[in-house]
Amino acid sequence: MNRSLRSRRFPAAAAAAALAATLLASCASIPGAAPRPLAAATPATLRSCEALAGTFAFGETAIESATPVAAGATMQGNAPIAAHCLVKGAMHKRKGSDGRDYAIAFEMRLPQAWNGRFFYQGNGGLDGAVQPARGALGGGPLTGALAQGFAVISSDAGHTGAQTPYFGMEPQSRLDYGWQAVAKLTPMAKALIASAYGKGPDRSYIGGCSNGGRHAMVAAARVGAEYDGYLVGAPGYRLPYAALAQIWNGAQLRRLATPGATVAHPQNPNATIPDLASGFTAQERRTVARAVLDKCDALDGARDGLVQATQACQAAFDLKRDVPTCTGARNGSCLTPLQKDAIASVYEGARRSQGQPIYAPFPWDPGIVGANWATWRFTNPITLDPLSVGIVFSVPPSPVTPFTEDIDARWQRLHATDATYRESGASLMMPPSQDDPRNMAPLAARGAKMVIYHGVSDAVFSAEDTRQWMLRLDRALDGRADGFARYFPVPGMNHCSGGPATDAFDLLAPLVRWVEGGVAPQAVTASARGPAHGGGANAELPADWSPTRTRPLCAHPTVARYNGSGNVEDAANFSCR
Structure with a gap:
């Protein structure tokens, strides 16, 4: 990571810093040369939809339905999504120790014209409901994975009842919510993709905001070999x-x-x-x-x-x-x-x-x-x-x-x-070694990438906590963290969206370009959501802003600075520096 980030103040005791340096000296560091981009995904066409309900078999998995969805029947904002197959099912049905019925319920959406990529959609809060598997990350980032041609899975993380905490009384349900649902669903989803298209995904991505961002960071630490790209929003990686x-x-x-x-x-x-x-x-x-x-x-x-x-x-x-x-x-x-x-x-x-x-x-x-x-x-x-x-x-x-x-x-x-x-x-909730994330080194060495974003005015998960993790990551990766991870603060934004902010942006496509093309994201255009915005208006935009205001989101530690001339409502007149 560049020197300006490493030189910024980090609130840690001198003894802890010395210990970290000693530990790092004994660890293998990332080779000096950056890894080559991973091979780009190649597209394929869906071979069947309805037949999946009867032909697909995977351990502890029941496919309940497989139904074609016509183009335009599902929307992303005000944009129609192309034709796809909606598969619903459940894994690991069981009777819990509390006498209740448990399972990891899921849905997968498989595009008719597939881009060769898989996206695991991490959902927010306490999970408990299967959200539509569109791969969209809330009111802010409006471009979803399904709309971009990914095969997408969404789950309830092993329990039912949105925002209901009482699954926490059941030990296995806790573990599924914490991290095991992702570990169980991932190989099944890849096998289902292979059955549907005749090949598995060439590249796999995982992302979400809030608890979904936590799911992505925990997956990087626990099942890092399964994913090539991590899109981490407002990560509650220290949720407890x-x-x-x-x-x-x-x-x-x-x-x-x-x-x-x-x-x-x-x-x-x-x-x-x-x-x-x-x-x-x-x-x-x-x-x-x-x-x-x-x-x-x-x-x-x-x-x-x-x-x-x-x-x-x-x-x-x-x-x-x-x-x-x-x-x-x-x-x-x-x-x-x-x-x-x-x-x-x-x-x-x-x-x-x-x-x-x-x-x-x-x-x-x-x-x-x-x-x-x-x-x-x-x-x-x-x-x-x-x-x-x-x-x-x-x-x-x-x-x-x-x-x-x-x-x-x-x-x-x-x-x-x-x-x-x-x-x-x-x-069970936090990434192992989150205080010293040296376990990210194998991901970085093989070419995996991570893009993180966080509203600066998030009131539950602190943007400063994310910044401090990036600094720890940089130390753990011997000062080369920016070859693996980029962090994009979103000024004014609250938790995942909203607030006086330019909170509409797409970081998934830049992540793909980085993983598969070697182009690291540095500035990504974000827009305000005025009344005519396709993803829905943000009622908290100040009256003196243009409803179409744009700004560059800048990879930390660079800052979007005004170039000195031109319309201040236009991102083109700002530079990340």
């Missing part, structure tokens, strides 16, 4: 830690909330939850966003409502200094000292009682105004994260009490095992 940090954050923000104020529970209309947003209102968040813009907007050469120079902004902006302090009643234009203390502590990163970090800090960015930001900060620490931490990630499973939880004791339960749960929640 991030979820515990959410609970800690909720306790900090509860101190600011109006006593007795409540809002409706998002999943239970008969219940209410404390109104954490009353302690940091939308108007107050706009005040903070304006202060960030005042200090940081022009650092990239243009005052345009976007902070491209994220790292420089962290040094330039100080919440306590740069946001007015209330001298009287709160009126939205200032913050009280208590607000500043609590909000600053959340951005600095959750900690255990003795100061040990639970999770990463979060970067300041004007995307703090986003509705998705508010949901993750004010609602999910009460309704979602306690269930996942308590039931899916803890050994043994046990209830979490928001606002009063013993964080130190819960941290221990994330790492515990017992006779029933033989792998800890932290272990």
Whole structure:
């Protein structure tokens, strides 16, 4: 990786750095010459569809249906998808230790005119539902793998009930959700492709956003030989830690909330939850966003409502200094000292009682105004994260009490095992060696590639956590990480999409060009989703932006800087440098 990235500050103890250097000295490094691009995939035509239901056989697999889908019957945004075969089935049907029926349900979509490539679609949240296998990564990146001609698989990761955590009581279901569903589905999917086309995939890719990004990073560490390209969005690769940090954050923000104020529970209309947003209102968040813009907007050469120079902004902006302090009643234009203390502590990163970090800090960015930001900060620490931490990630499973939880004791339960749960929640969810990712070296050596993107204003999985992983990767790969992985921060974007951002982009096609053509992505054009956008409008675009604004997404550590002339709404007038 280039010298400017390696020289940036990284918050690690000197002793840890020395140990890492000692360990690296004993490891094989990547050869000096970059590996040649992998051979390009070659297309093929679907030989049959309906017959697959009766002819395909694979261990522990039942094909339930295989149905032709006409061109235009499935859409990607407002664009019709070409004719394909929809295969539905399940693997490893079983009776769980809790007496419930389990299986890894899936669907595969096999294009009539196939490009020779396979895409594993990692889904988000707690999985639990088979999402349409279009290979699309949410409201932001709008070009899906199926539309590009890939054969695509999607699954429920081994349990049913979208966003339902109670599968976490069943040990094998935990493991399937964590990583084993990908390991089981991948060889079956490749065999199904071979049956359908007369040959297996020439190149295989895996991608997703949020938990889907975590699936991709875990696959790289655990089944790296199976995939050639990894498209990793907003990776919750330390999901148990991030979820515990959410609970800690909720306790900090509860101190600011109006006593007795409540809002409706998002999943239970008969219940209410404390109104954490009353302690940091939308108007107050706009005040903070304006202060960030005042200090940081022009650092990239243009005052345009976007902070491209994220790292420089962290040094330039100080919440306590740069946001007015209330001298009287709160009126939205200032913050009280208590607000500043609590909000600053959340951005600095959750900690255990003795100061040990639970999770990463979060970067300041004007995307703090986003509705998705508010949901993750004010609602999910009460309704979602306690269930996942308590039931899916803890050994043994046990209830979490928001606002009063013993964080130190819960941290221990994330790492515990017992006779029933033989792998800890932290272990089954996170990539092995995520603190020192030397296990990426074999992937890099054989020519596999990874492209990562992350909204700078993601409020649950920190873009700084992703940046720090890239720095650890660079050390582990002896300073050559940019020959294997590229990281694209998305200024203003919230979790996977939304916020005041140019959040519509395609990173899959650049990943393919890198894997199969040797062309490393450096600048990828992203656009705002105005009312006429084919993938649906982003209601949070500022009124003074062009609805068709474009910007280059730049591979870190380069920054999209204004060239000094030309329309600031056009990416052509910015350069990554």
